[in-house]
Amino acid sequence: MRDRISKDRYEPAYAQLAAILRRRIAEGVYPPGEKIPSESAMSKEYGLSLMTVRQAIGVLMEQGLLERIQGSGTFVKPLKLTESRFDLDSLREIFHDPERTQVKVLQINLTRADPKTAEILQLPPHARVILIRRLLLRDGQPVMFHEGHIRCDPRRPVVEAELSLGPLSDLFNGQGTGTAKKGELIVLPALLGEEDAALLNRPVGSPAFRLEYTVYDFDDVPFGWGWFTAPPEVMRLKTKLGLWEER
Amino acid sequence: MRDRISKDRYEPAYAQLAAILRRRIAEGVYPPGEKIPSESAMSKEYGLSLMTVRQAIGVLMEQGLLERIQGSGTFVKPLKLTESRFDLDSLREIFHDPERTQVKVLQINLTRADPKTAEILQLPPHARVILIRRLLLRDGQPVMFHEGHIRCDPRRPVVEAELSLGPLSDLFNGQGTGTAKKGELIVLPALLGEEDAALLNRPVGSPAFRLEYTVYDFDDVPFGWGWFTAPPEVMRLKTKLGLWEER
DNA sequence: AAGTGGTCTAGACCACATG
DNA sequence: ATGTGGTCTAGACCACTTG
Structure with a gap:
């Protein structure tokens, strides 16, 4: 007292x-x-x-x-372990300083939707979509792989930001000035396939996270989906709970 | 207006x-x-x-x-993807209804700490620890594997709860009446090894989550650590962000 | 019935950002 | 200087839980 x-x-x-x-x-x-x-x-x-x-x-x-x-x-x-929450802080660092982060575009195509993409983006089969594949480098070292599929919508000005060489900050730090109304994300455990492994310079079959996302515009129409592949060192899912010193 | x-x-x-x-x-x-x-x-x-x-x-x-x-x-x-938060809701379901969940103890031993355990629990090499290995079943199907290492402390009454056949609720739904002050968790991608795969009845080498934890008592002494291995269907890390209907 | 948290008001002054 | 959010008060009544 x-x-x-x-x-x-x-x-x-x-x-x-x-x-x-x-x-x-x-x-x-x-x-x-x-x-x-x-x-x-x-x-x-x-x-x-x-x-x-x-x-x-x-x-x-x-x-x-x-x-x-x-x-x-x-x-x-x-304490309840089931109430722990994880966030993607570790990724924020990466996308927030363009000094150390570079983006290497591997591929960018106007193409036809494959079945999965057509389903997710609610498009007729073989509709036109944009396919982007890129590699994210940190201090010159490859750290993350990204594959994205974007609806090819004449109404929307094919968001240059999304195609830009820029630090992906538009996807991760706020969708431009606001094309996105909502999004869905899921984290999965995955194995690096031959291509991923080669790109990321890691052994084939080593474990990695796969972060899948879908984004919707203000009409609730899905306009993009894709995933990031990142080794656990890059994408840390770590959290504390209970009484640590300062919060 | x-x-x-x-x-x-x-x-x-x-x-x-x-x-x-x-x-x-x-x-x-x-x-x-x-x-x-x-x-x-x-x-x-x-x-x-x-x-x-x-x-x-x-x-x-x-x-x-x-x-x-x-x-x-x-x-x-x-929207900022980097600000998304994931929680362990999917596990809460499992630990919350003892009706459908059973625990099968595979091993429980008073043993000597291996180097990693000694380091994490801040014990001298070969100090005494309790080793528990168990399998969690849901409707009779194996869903999760757990290995835990507990400090063998004469001051603490070896928490029967932690050894119990009960639904692990003490670990996941509140540490007994309060032996734990804080905890640290990390989620990692992993491959099922031979033993894990056999126990969980899955193919060897399939991807899974590994949830590692350490818990500390009110003197800030680490008294337990371990991990859970769970396939992605069991432990879903999924989240929505932005404007979904009702929250 | 008594105690607890849940909501709400109509003021007040302060700290900060911007022009 | 003005407008914004940040903090704070001293009341009030309601909804819920418990004895």
Whole structure:
């Protein structure tokens, strides 16, 4: 109870309270599964308004440390491996600095849709599509392979951005100014085939991630799909959960 | 401007406003990258308090649809594949119903730590550890393989839960009542080796996920590590981003 | 019935970005 | 200087859970 919120400080009150609660959880004062003091109790104890207390709890909820149960209380959440979340941070680095990243276009064609592409893009068989295959290099070393299929739509100005030699930033850092409304992604384990392995300069049959995507425009029409192939060193799916130092 | 918040309704005002904004984004009224009306403007327009408007925006921010930039405005966020997040929902199903899930213990030993285990668990070479190897079955079909190494600590009552035949729920649905403070996980692509393949009843060399974990107790001492091997059908890493119907 | 979280208001002042 | 989001208050009433 000796913890206080200092008013005259750069750190907002809700953040201070969140830090206090976080520390108490780490010290075992509030063990996993247990209830923490009620919002009104903390409001009085620290001289904060209810909304501020709630904001502090909100912070720790986003971090997966607390759980609110209406009418019953706020509880310390035990670790659940099934609730872990992975993101593609490791790829962000790559696409965010054009200094070290180069793109080598292997192939770019106006061609006819194969059956799978026709199905995914909801096109008649043999409709026209654009096929792109490219290699992503990092400091000159090949790190990722990409194959993409784009609907060939007269209404859309065949998005130069998507064909550009640029750092793919349009696909990964925001679809141009907004052709895409939604997308679907799936990560799969895969083996490097002969071609992939040669391109990426790795042994045939070594394990890699395959990131498949489909993107839809604002009419909910799928306009592109494809995949990236990346070895695990490049695309790390790593996460922490529970109480690590700073978040 | 014809949208209104109806007061007398089961749906909270902030949710109604969030739905309105969501629809406007979907309709292209607020295109990606553009600024939406200011909080005070919406506060006046809909007759809501500022806090309520902020809550609505907060909802859409969590969904990755909006981005607040202090002093500048709130913007519609373009799709960024690198910001997609994957979770282990597919595993949650498995561990949550003991009806269909069985665990078959293949091996359970008090043994000596191998070098890797000693390093990870911060133990002297050849220290005592518990080794568990088990097979997870779903409707009688093998779906997942687990190998775990647990620190053999006299202070801790060798957590029966962890050794139990139970549905592993302690590992995946909350570490008992709270032996674990934090954990680290990494997903890797892998090939099924001879043993794994035989156990899981799959072809040798087929691709699979390997989920490696380490868990720490409240003294920050690592007390267990191990991995799960699962074919992609079992452990789906799939996600959507952008504007799908209901979230 | 009492306690808890969930929603909401009508103000206030501050920090930051932009012109 | 103006407008934006960021924080905060001191109340209020409602919905839910529990004894």
